[in-house]
Amino acid sequence: MLKDELFGSHDTKFSTVEPIHLGDAHRCPQCGEPIGMLPQVPPFRGVLELYGAALGDFVESSGYDFLISERMAEAFRAEGLTGLLGFHPVEVVRVHRKRRGPIPSTVPRYFAVTACFGRGAVDEARSLIRRDEPVTCPECRGSGADTIHGFTLEPGTWQGEDIFRPRGLRGDIVVSERFAEFVQRHGFTNMKLTPIEQFVWDPGHKGPPAPSS
Template identity: 65%
Template sequence: MASELPTSPRFFVLEEGVLGSHYDADVDTVEPVNLADAPRCPRCGGFIGLLKWLPPYRVKLELHGEELGDFIENSAYDLLISERFAEAFRIEGLTGLDGFHPVEVLRVRRMRKGLRKPVTVPRYFVVSTCFGPAAVDPAFSRMRISEPPSCPECRMSGIDTIHGFTLEPGTWRGEDIFRPRGLVGDLVVSERFKDFVERHALTNVRLTPTEQFVRDPSNLGPAPLPTP
């Protein structure tokens, strides 16, 4: 857990549902796959994302669960969202997603044996996520950093573990979904987005308060508490 919990506003890390869940699915892009240059930091020129997916947007889906959900994460930068997710997002004026391009689903392959119920395939759209001005506050986050950031703009660094993090006060500009400076590969959402997900009962969405978010693939444990 982070050393000091945020009060207001609250933020959450957005991920897909857990592996093996009711809505577990994977995306395979179909040739031809056209890609544009990856985005770069305007200050240091370093990469702050992956190569950008361009049309045609054609995919095959592998369904490990029982049915397809409203959210499938192709990457932290390109997401598949259902039509009802997309429509509600735009109608309610939430911010942080761009694109909303229709996706052609060529095939859905069931990966779990014994399920013969026909698959209902939602109409999906591909959206990209913004790189927001909000920045991770290292003074009040529990992260093991092997390589400190060299650029004050993108704050890219080598992060070995995360055991809770907070955002630096005054850096958030109101986006409802964004990739923060210092953690450009993670999706962070506002409390308004959390309420939106719950109100519309959107599926295959997992939201974890940032101060409770853990990523520790080598089981190194939390970083030491900052010295007062």
């Protein structure tokens, strides 16, 4: 699982500014329901909000988009990794320092990207996920999660993307072992990687679901 490193030394966020242009929603080819939020389309303009000591290589934004630094974008392409879409240049209007400290004298170039919707599907039987409603469509598996206490993918569904959003958990980003090694080797910042079997998200402190009978 890929998340930003909240409260880390490179904790950075991005807020878009008006005007914001939105495209058409992705729709499930089987049930026709929209998949996720409306995607933002270029141009991308906004404010970097700096909470850490320095700007990060990975920056969360609104919707399914996030920012990566130019050095990360170049390395991703050069090494032939897969799963990122877009690579739209971002205009940084300003840097807003959210905690004490100097504003950076230089700001790296950023690109707006999104992780593709992958074919990898959550294995409901072998995952510890509380759903707010049953999964009804076998294709998109669009159903929200109340809690996650580790999950796994159905064997044979992942098609090798290095970064993607899985069916059944479209709001989360899964990465390959190769991607994790890529991040570690280059020292990219503001990225927290957790094995999916150990990932916990439980904002209401409800605990894991009861075992199925």
